[in-house]
Amino acid sequence: MTTLEAHDLTLGYRDAAVLRDLHLAVRPGRVLALAGPNGAGKTTLLRALARLLRPRQGAVLLDGRDVWQLSERDIARRLGLVPQNEATEWPLTVEQVVALGRAAHRGWFRPYAAADHAAVDAALEQTGLGPLRARLLGELSGGERQRVLIARALAQEPATILLDEPTAHLDLRYQGAVLGLARRLAHTCGLAVVLSLHDLNLAALYADQVALIADGGLLAEGSPDEVFTAGHLQRAYGVPVAVGRHPVYGTPLVMPAAERESNHV
Amino acid sequence: MSRSPLFVVLLIGIALMMVAAACAPAAAPAAPISAPATATPVPPKPTVTTEPTKPAAPAAGYPLTLKDELGREVKIATRPGRIVSLAPSITEVLFAVGAGPQVVGLTKYCNYPPAAAQGREIVGGFSAKSLSVEKIISLKPDLVFAAGATHKPVSEALEAAGVTVFNFDPKDFAGVYANILAAGALTGNPAQAEKVVAGMKARIEKVTTAAASIPQDQRVKVFYEVWDEPLMTAGPATFIGQMIELAGGVNVFADVKEQYPTVSGEAVIARAPAVIVGPNSHGEGLTAEKIAARPGWKDLAALKAGRIVIVDGDIISRSGPRLADALEAVARGLYPERFK
Amino acid sequence: MRRVRLLAGLAALLAAGLIVSLGVGAVPIPLGQVIAALWGRLTAAPPATAQDAIIVWDLRLPRALLAAALGAGLASAGAAYQAVFRNPLADPFVIGASGGAALGATLAIVTGLPLVMPAAFAGAVLAVIAVYLLAQSGGRPSAINLLLAGAALSTLLSSAVTLLMFLSDRNLHEVFAWLMGGLAGRSWPHLRTTAPLMLAGVAGLWALARPLDALTGGEESAQSLGLNLARARFAIVAAATLATAAAVAAGGIIGFVGLIVPHAGRRLVGGSHAGLIPISALAGGLLVLLADDLARTVVAPVELPVGMLMALIGAPFFLWLLKRG
Numbered sequence: 001m002t003t004l005e006a007h008d009l010t011l012g013y014r015d016a017a018v019l020r021d022l023h024l025a026v027r028p029g030r031v032l033a034l035a036g037p038n039g040a041g042k043t044t045l046l047r048a049l050a051r052l053l054r055p056r057q058g059a060v061l062l063d064g065r066d067v068w069q070l071s072e073r074d075i076a077r078r079l080g081l082v083p084q085n086e087a088t089e090w091p092l093t094v095e096q097v098v099a100l101g102r103a104a105h106r107g108w109f110r111p112y113a114a115a116d117h118a119a120v121d122a123a124l125e126q127t128g129l130g131p132l133r134a135r136l137l138g139e140l141s142g143g144e145r146q147r148v149l150i151a152r153a154l155a156q157e158p159a160t161i162l163l164d165e166p167t168a169h170l171d172l173r174y175q176g177a178v179l180g181l182a183r184r185l186a187h188t189c190g191l192a193v194v195l196s197l198h199d200l201n202l203a204a205l206y207a208d209q210v211a212l213i214a215d216g217g218l219l220a221e222g223s224p225d226e227v228f229t230a231g232h233l234q235r236a237y238g239v240p241v242a243v244g245r246h247p248v249y250g251t252p253l254v255m256p257a258a259e260r261e262s263n264h265v
Numbered sequence: 266m267s268r269s270p271l272f273v274v275l276l277i278g279i280a281l282m283m284v285a286a287a288c289a290p291a292a293a294p295a296a297p298i299s300a301p302a303t304a305t306p307v308p309p310k311p312t313v314t315t316e317p318t319k320p321a322a323p324a325a326g327y328p329l330t331l332k333d334e335l336g337r338e339v340k341i342a343t344r345p346g347r348i349v350s351l352a353p354s355i356t357e358v359l360f361a362v363g364a365g366p367q368v369v370g371l372t373k374y375c376n377y378p379p380a381a382a383q384g385r386e387i388v389g390g391f392s393a394k395s396l397s398v399e400k401i402i403s404l405k406p407d408l409v410f411a412a413g414a415t416h417k418p419v420s421e422a423l424e425a426a427g428v429t430v431f432n433f434d435p436k437d438f439a440g441v442y443a444n445i446l447a448a449g450a451l452t453g454n455p456a457q458a459e460k461v462v463a464g465m466k467a468r469i470e471k472v473t474t475a476a477a478s479i480p481q482d483q484r485v486k487v488f489y490e491v492w493d494e495p496l497m498t499a500g501p502a503t504f505i506g507q508m509i510e511l512a513g514g515v516n517v518f519a520d521v522k523e524q525y526p527t528v529s530g531e532a533v534i535a536r537a538p539a540v541i542v543g544p545n546s547h548g549e550g551l552t553a554e555k556i557a558a559r560p561g562w563k564d565l566a567a568l569k570a571g572r573i574v575i576v577d578g579d580i581i582s583r584s585g586p587r588l589a590d591a592l593e594a595v596a597r598g599l600y601p602e603r604f605k
Numbered sequence: 606m607r608r609v610r611l612l613a614g615l616a617a618l619l620a621a622g623l624i625v626s627l628g629v630g631a632v633p634i635p636l637g638q639v640i641a642a643l644w645g646r647l648t649a650a651p652p653a654t655a656q657d658a659i660i661v662w663d664l665r666l667p668r669a670l671l672a673a674a675l676g677a678g679l680a681s682a683g684a685a686y687q688a689v690f691r692n693p694l695a696d697p698f699v700i701g702a703s704g705g706a707a708l709g710a711t712l713a714i715v716t717g718l719p720l721v722m723p724a725a726f727a728g729a730v731l732a733v734i735a736v737y738l739l740a741q742s743g744g745r746p747s748a749i750n751l752l753l754a755g756a757a758l759s760t761l762l763s764s765a766v767t768l769l770m771f772l773s774d775r776n777l778h779e780v781f782a783w784l785m786g787g788l789a790g791r792s793w794p795h796l797r798t799t800a801p802l803m804l805a806g807v808a809g810l811w812a813l814a815r816p817l818d819a820l821t822g823g824e825e826s827a828q829s830l831g832l833n834l835a836r837a838r839f840a841i842v843a844a845a846t847l848a849t850a851a852a853v854a855a856g857g858i859i860g861f862v863g864l865i866v867p868h869a870g871r872r873l874v875g876g877s878h879a880g881l882i883p884i885s886a887l888a889g890g891l892l893v894l895l896a897d898d899l900a901r902t903v904v905a906p907v908e909l910p911v912g913m914l915m916a917l918i919g920a921p922f923f924l925w926l927l928k929r930g
Contacts, residue, residue, distance in 0.1 A: 052825050076831030083826055090691075090821040091876040100819050104831035108815045136875070156830070494721075495782035495789060495908075521907060527782065530790055531660050532631035532906035560792030561663035564656075 003028055003160045003192045004049060004079070008058035011041065011048050017056065018044045020216050026160060026194055031186045033207035034196040035227075036214045037237055042196035043084075045213065046164050049194065050081045062160075076104035080153030082146075082163040088138045094148050095133040098123055101155030123154035127181065143174030150181065161185065163195040167202060175199075179206040204228055204251040212236055228252035331447055334413055334434040341429065344453040345407035349388060351396060351419065352412040355433050356381055357585035358445055359410070361461050364452035370404045372396070377579065377587070398422045408451065435584045437507060438469070445586065461586050468589040469511070472596045475603060476513030485599050487514040488538035488567070493550045493559075495527040504588065505542075505581050505595075512596035514540070534561050540599060541567045544578030551575060574598035608880045611873060615887035619673060622894045626669040627661050629898050631905040634661060667796045668788050672897040672911075673890035674796070675788075675856050676866075678803035678848030680889025681810045681882050683863025684870065685845045688817040688878065689838065690748050697849040697863035700755035700842070704762030705732020706853040710783050711766050715773045721783065722795070722854045729850035732758060733842065748824060748838070786857035786912020788897055799855040806848025807886050813841055814878035821876060859912045861919030862889050868926055 004026040011019045018041040026032055026049075034042045047053040049060055051067040060067045067075060080101070101123065102116040124130050127147040137145060146166060153161050163182060167175040179195075183206050186193040197203045203210055204224040212220040212227050214236035220227045233241045233254060242257040328342045349370035350356040356375040359368055365378075370386045386404055389396030396419050401409060406428055411420045413434025420430045431451060435441045442462045449458020487509050491497040499505045500521045509516045517536040518528060543551040551573055557563040567573065576598060580591040596604040627639045634642075634657050642658035643666075682697035690699070698704070709728020713721045736758050740750035770780055782789075810817070816837040819827040828834055852859070866889040867881065874880040893911070896918060900909040 047825075050829055052828065072828055072833050073831040076829065079829075081826075081829035083823075083829075086822050086826055089693075090688075091871055092818065092821065093875065093877075096818065096875075096877045097822075100815070100822075100830055103815055103819065108832070108837075109812060152830075492778060493790075494779050495787070497778065518906065523907065526907040527789070528906045529631045529901055529908040531664050531901070534656060534660055534664070535632040537656070559790065560667065561659045564659060 003063060004194070005061045006045070006049065006058070007061060009045075009048065009055050009060065010057035011044050011053060011055055013044075018216065019213070021058070022218050024211060024218065024221070026192045027209075028159060028192040029186055029190045030208040031183055031193045031195065031206060032209045032211060033203035034194065034211050034213055035198070035200055035203045036212055036219070038198060040213045040236075041216070042198075042213055043164055046162055046194065046196050050079065050162050051075050052081075073104055073107075076156055076158075078159050080156045080158035080161045082149045082153050082161065082166060084164045084166075084168055086145075086149060088140075088145060091136050091138065093134050093136055094129055094140070094151075095120065095124070097137060097148055098129075098133075098151045098155050101152040104156045119155050119157055123151040126154055126185075127151040142169050143171075143177065146170065146174070146178055147181075150178070154185075158191070160192040160194070163193070165196055165198065167197065167199065175202060182206065200228065200233070200254045201246075201252075204253070205246065205249060224252050228254055230257075327453075329450060331431070331451065333432040333447075334440070334444070335432045337432070339429060339431050341408065341451055343407075345451070347404060347406045347408075348452065349401050349404060349406040349409045350375065351388070351410060351416055352391065352433070353377065353579070354583035354585040355410045355412065355448075357583060357587060358433070358448050359452065361457075361586040362445060362449045362452060363454040363457040364448065367452055370401060370406065377583075393418045398426075402426055402428065410448075433584070436502070438588065441584050441588060442466070444584070465586060465589045469592055472592050472604070473511050476511060476596065476600075479513045479600070479603070484513055484515050485539045486517050486537065487540050487542055487599065488517050488533055488536070490541060490543045490547065490551065491525055492547055493555075496530060496533070497525050498528050500524050500526060503582075504584060504591075508581070508588075508592050508595050509542075509599075511592060512599050514595070514599045530559060530561060534565065537565070538567050539570070540572040540574055541565075542574045542576060542595070542598060544581055545575050546578040548575050608874050608884075612880075612883055612887065615884065615891070619887055619891050619894070622891050623669050623673065626672075626894055626898050627665045630660070630665060630901040631908075632657075632660060663792060667793045668791050668897065669894060671791050671796045671800060671855055672788055672894045674800040674803045675852045675859065676862050676889035676891065676893030677807050677886035678852045678889075679859065679863040679893075680866035680870075680885040681807045682845035682849045682852075683889075684867035684878070684881055684885045685810045685813070685817055685841050686863075687867055688821050688876075689841055690752055691821060691823070692752070693868065694864070695752075696860065697845060697852075698759070698858075698860070700751055700846075701732035701736045701758045701762065702729040702846060702849045703853060703858050704759040704766075705729045705735075706850065707766045707784060707858065708732075708762050708769075710857070711769050711780050714776050714779045714783065715769055717776075722798070725783075725857075726799075726850045726854035729853055730846060732762060733846045733850075737839075737842065751838075751842075782910060783857045784912075785910035786859040786915070787900065787908070787910040788856050789908055791855060795855050799851040802851035803848045803855075806844045806846075806851070807882070809844030809847070810841070811879075811882040811886075813837070813844065814882055817841065817878040817882075818876070857910075857912060859893065859915055861915045861923075862892055865919055865922055865926070866892060 006022055006024040009019060009022040010017055022045070034045060036042055044053065048055055051060065054068065062070065062075065062078060099112065099120050102112060102119060106112055106116050124133055127150055129147055129151055132140065132144060137148065140148065166178050170178065179202060182193050182195060185191045207224060209222065210224050210227040211218055212232055219236050220232045228243055230241055230243050240257040242255050244253040244255065246253050327344060328340060330338055330340045332338055346367055347369045348359065348364065348367045350359055350368060351372060353372065353375045356371050357377050359365065360378050360381060368385060370388045371381060372389055372391060373387045374391055375381050386400065388400045393416050398419055401423060409423055409428055409430045411430050411432050413432050420432070423430050433444045435444050445462050446458050449455040489499045489505055489509065491499055498518050500523050501516055501519045503524050506516055517538045541551065541556070553568060553571065553573060557568055562568065576591065576594050580587040580594070593604065624639065628634045628636055638657050639661055642661040645658055679697050683695070686695040686697060686699055687693055705728040706725040709724035710721050713724035736751060736754045739754035739758065770777060816832055819830050819832050820837070824834055867885050870881050870885040870888060874884050896914050897911050900911045900914050903909060
């Protein structure tokens with residue numbers, strides 16, 4: 001059963017098409033990683049899936065219905081978006097930010113009820129933010145802020161959650177924490193999780209499915225083993241790669257295989 | 266944005282507004298008030314009936330050198346045949362001393378004598394920016410009379426072009442007399458000037474003597490309203506302020522330092538004037554109904570007694586020969602039984 | 606809850622400020638007299654014809670209430686715009702309301718029509734509508750486009766005002782006085798017509814607290830939370846403009862309140878608008894009230910324009926805020 005689907009999707013900005021005729025299906029209970037070179041369209045695809053970008057052709061379907069036929073609130077009840085970076089100068093507390101996720105259900109004017117407070121608490125707990133709930137967003141570290149945004153999306157109690165480069169500005173400590181959380185949300189809570197990653201090894205380690213986006217389309221789709229082959233990656237990135245095995249988990253480990261010194265960029 | 270009809274509408278709207286402003290109700294332009302933005306604190310005590318402190322005009326004859334109000338020494342070689350006046354008060358002075366035929370240029374506000382503008386060129390309005398230096402120079406004037414500091418940019422430009430400029434900027438009656446005599450000397454009409462000054466002094470003395478006999482406790486409290494929005498009054502240093510005192514009245518705002526300050530309605534109510542005086546340029550706003558409609562004003566003594574006096578705004582504010590008329594009008598307005 | 610206590614405290618302070626305002630001015634009236642005057646009028650006891658009663662009831666009371674309402678409206682609108690535009694320098698006039706009001710008022714003054722207040726209100730509303738439409742015609746309607754269109758139109762409008770002032774020599778004092786902002790001569794009629802609009806605007810913005818919170822994270826983020834951006838932006842601008850247009854119609858251009866009070870409010874209660882809007886409203890009302898008191902007393906019997914006084918108070922405060930970082 002798919003929750004989110006892209007059909008014949010052609011996406012672009014102004015005159016240039018970034019992606020063409022793309023098909024993608026997102027299933028619950030699994031982590032799908034969007035991988036590929038920068039500029040290939042991972043974020044573009046994610047924004048289209050989140051109903052932030054209108055497709056030039058094709059459609060994005062949520063539970064079988066075109067997302068552009070649904071209202072913002074309908075979408076928000078079923079789909080949560082965790083953006084890459086958000087302005088943090090505004091003095092809202094963690095709890096206040098996470099509580100915004102409840103507007104999808106409670107509406108923008110009705111006072112929050114017990115169910116809402118419970119959902120907020122649950123989201124905070126899942127992301128380990130309980131002790132930080134009264135802190136201001138601006139006082140937190142990058143990793144903590146990312147978790148707040150995840151908690152906010154969780155407070156929406158969505159069936160699907162999209163994360164745009166969730167590890168982009170995090171150091172080693174938090175990369176594992178955030179991605180581990182994403183995996184747990186899929187496997188334990190049954191959410192459909194889609195995340196875009198530029199780090200191929202993290203994708204291999206944490207994703208159940210990988211969609212390799214390059215050259216304006218979907219180059220390969222499948223398990224990390226199926227997608228992360230030297231052939232696929234060389235086509236995608238245009239440089240020779242070597243693929244090994246992760247020493248602990250056995251998942252593909254991608255390393256550049258080009259010359260170690262070069263004359264030009 | 267060129268696709269937006271809204272922009273076209275905006276442009277048309279602005280064009281319409283410019284037309285509206287240019288065709289704004291063409292009532293007779295009121296005598297311009299000196300801008301309160303440049304409120305120069307002037308010592309509040311007017312000297313009035315004393316003799317002019319300046320030296321009396323020298324005997325007729327050219328060449329002569331006189332010091333003007335700004336302290337500049339101005340040399341006149343021969344009798345000027347082409348004079349330009351940059352202020353309505355100066356125009357009145359010139360015509361009063363008989364120098365009318367010598368005047369070739371004046372401002373658009375110079376409406377007295379009524380026929381003054383006939384056959385003469387208009388050189389601009391009252392403020393410096395509205396006067397055309399080119400126009401003035403094109404008239405080839407022998408002598409230009411300016412109104413002091415407000416006309417500085419114009420005077421400087423004229424002098425740089427070789428035109429002689431003399432400034433009139435009197436602060437009190439003594440200054441006005443001195444100016445009239447100076448005008449007589451400069452234009453070659455000293456005898457007529459002396460007559461004008463003598464006539465003024467006689468009429469003013471008549472009023473002040475009568476006023477002096479009014480006992481202190483019977484002196485009426487006066488509120489002079491220049492304008493209502495904002496509520497502006499005249500301080501004691503202005504001519505109207507001086508005239509109120511001279512006519513035996515008491516300006517309720519005799520304690521302010523500015524010339525035309527904006528005051529609060531509360532203060533007027535608290536000071537309880539018995540008479541409200543205002544210029545005819547503000548006449549429409551100075552009706553009993555309009556004043557009564559102001560919050561808190563309807564119980565004013567002046568309103569209850571119906572004592573609202575409108576005076577000719579031109580004669581009140583122009584520092585010229587008609588000040589005597591003005592003083593008589595004010596006295597009549599304040600004490601209708603004493604001054605007929 | 607701390608927030609509730611703070612609100613109650615400010616409300617009490619505002620009430621006290623109102624009473625104090627009734628006693629200060631060109632004519633100092635002791636507190637006892639003030640109470641007596643109010644009581645006399647309210648209970649229709651011996652007809653209060655004493656001067657003090659007139660000053661307190663006809664002049665100062667409506668004026669003080671108007672000052673408070675005006676401050677509340679402007680501060681709330683400022684807070685809302687700072688959220689919508691995610692710009693700490695936004696104020697209620699940022700999308701053209703002041704330019705439009707100034708033009709309306711100047712036109713009315715210059716053509717001699719006794720319609721200055723309605724003209725100012727209409728001018729403000731029309732200017733914002735124009736900015737709104739301009740922002741949409743420029744492409745995707747968004748906060749940035751609104752700001753840009755607002756800046757462009759404001760410049761255009763203020764040059765139009767300057768041109769009108771230049772072309773029409775007379776009535777300059779009245780135009781200046783209006784532009785510098787002031788409550789001189791304002792009484793019950795002004796209060797009755799404009800205060801309800803200002804308070805309606807404040808109430809509307811308070812109701813929109815949650816969308817405002819969502820917008821502080823950015824438009825896309827707010828949309829992903831389920832907010833219909835177009836409707837939210839429209840509602841917020843409508844409520845804020847209602848308050849702003851009414852404020853400007855009543856008191857001319859009074860700056861700084863809308864800019865500074867929300868900053869102070871955020872320091873006190875944080876950025877959640879459920880608390881920020883009411884706090885800003887109360888604090889804004891208090892500030893304008895105090896400024897008007899000063900305007901009436903500092904060089905009595907001369908009255909200073911409130912807008913000018915606000916700028917004098919506001920600028921150093923702003924610099925201090927800058928210093929604190």
